[in-house]
Amino acid sequence: MEAIDPVAQFEAWLAAAEASEPNDPTACCLATSTPDGRPSARMVLLKGVDRAPAPGGFVFYTNLESRKGEELRSNPNAAMCFHWKSLRRSVRVEGATELVSPEEADAYYATRPRGSRIGAWASEQSRPLESRALLEGRVAEFEERFGEGDIPRPETWSGFRLRPSRIEFWRDMPFRLHDRQVFHWTGEAWRTEALYP
Structure with missing residues (x-):
């Protein structure tokens, strides 16, 4: 029997979710940890899935100086949880993260709407904000600075790739006799087993 590639299976489930979920089928809860070991979680949008090189990767983008960016640079281990209510399915992914290449970050950044690119410059993500007016003023400042020209990617904005060691x-x-199948990356291949619900 041919071995199942869990990243390919994830792509198939994601495609089904994109056809059925009303909003943001790529949304997942990203869990990191603080430097003193406390859990920290928030929603992010998956922006890419790789199957090669094995074990593949799950890509998302953020401000590197945000809370999650700083936590990932302190401890690269992370977990993602996708839940597709319309399909009654979920996927958990665990592993270590690494920064994407500058070229990959540039290529994705260039696809973002202009307002989102301005926002990457204007927002000091996760820092205290005195007022909404201050944020709007920073947006106006960068709109004037860049005018109709190109908006380069800020050095503090990039992506992470989570390399899975475990996918469930x-x-x-x-x-409630749910079906659970987990895959473990051995360093050379995927090993799979079923779990009690």
Whole structure:
């Protein structure tokens, strides 16, 4: 029997979610940890999935000076949880993160709407904000600075790739006897097993 590639299975489940979820099928909860070991979680949008090189990767972008950016640079281990309510499915991904290349970050940044690129400059993400007016003033400042010209990617804005060491697929089943299949990356191949619900 041919071995199942869990990243390919994830892509198939994501495609089904994109056809059924009303909003943000790529949204997931990203969990990191603070330097003193406390858990920290927030929602992010998945922006890419790689199958090669093995074990693949799950890509998202952020301000590197944000809370999650600083936490990931302090401790690169992270977890993602996708939940697709319309499909009654979820996927958990765990592993270590690494920064994407500057070229990859530039290429994705260039696809963002102009307002989002301005926002990357204007927002000191996760820092205290005295007033909404201050943020709006910073947006206006950078709109004037860049005018109609190119808006380069700020050095403090980039992406992370989570390299999975563990991927778990969960399907809702009657009487809470759910189906759980977990994949472990051995360093050379994926090993799989079923879990009690």
